[in-house]
Amino acid sequence: MTQIEQFAEPAVLPALVADTLTQRMRALRHRWPPGDGVGVFHDVRPAETGYGEATTGTLRARLAERYLSALDAAEAGGRPPECWRPLFQYRHHPGVRPVQFALGGLHAHIAHDLSLAVVDTCHTLDCAPPELEGEFERVGDLLASLEERIHDDLMPGPDLLRIADPLNHLVSSWSLERAREAAWSSARVLWRLRGLPSSAEEFRRQTDAGAGLVVRFLLTPCR
Template identity: 40%
Template structure:
């Protein structure tokens, strides 16, 4: 089991490598750079006394959460939720902010609820035991998402040619994504004793999340 001493060191190293992978506009690298900031922030908070109510379980969650993204890169076939980003990662008509949000969409709405269930199974916690620290992690995600929008999204308005992009990005909300992740975790929690229903629900979740990511990655130039 992961410990709180330095649980995220391997994931941080892997994300640094991905973030530095050329070309700079590669969609996976764009998301990895943003996710690296998230993971480093969570790692710092794990070292802060009393920030998390249950730092041991949160450390396990953070590792399992990161592993789902890293494993998706080598999976054959890739999970449906990650296929749009992997297939379109070098498309010249897709902006960096689209890559970043498509990655967040796949990671939060699909990977996070499954990582929560995996954490409960690994640590013996009930889902409700994870609620408080889940929302603390969400605060970190929200801060990074806001900064990413400021750094990567153009400030178009009115007759600005980038207005279609702003309209597209306005359709995705990290608050709704986090709420959906928690709701999905609850549904999966209730199905944990029914393997076939659990697997079917998880597969459907991956498909629907992938569809949203594909829409977010609509080429606009």
């Protein structure tokens, strides 16, 4: 079973599953010591999977599943998706600032996890990506609010930025909107390739590798 298919179940996701995911997300809060890069991202990511309406809750829950799957793989000594590996590799690096960890995790979550979550949801609800576009936009808006929170809570003040100009360059070079657009395009391509598993998996790997390069750039030590 490929990574694309592993959450493709025929029935609508039960509310109990979404509730369980939310409980898992909350239980992991503050699990890691202060400054741990994985903990920084986890603490800013909303715990709620937002079940509510079937499509919104399913897409958000599938997105949470993708993140937790990567986390479980890394914690078990396995190989998480390539886009998540820099975050685990540099999680204790003293030269990487909290805002970098948060944005690096956010990019992996959008550039890789979100496109696969759309495909997972389409399989679950027996629909095509265009039918999820409105829900995708709503989830994207939630991620945009998360980016704002990251900047407000974790970005150093002006005095420190005069010393750490490279950090300002890194942060300003990344665009959540471009990452969202790429995720939507990737989801549509993957859906069209669903009858060609080897081609779909190759495309997924290339998308994962590209996302990993961006995360590595975002985690460039700045001190």
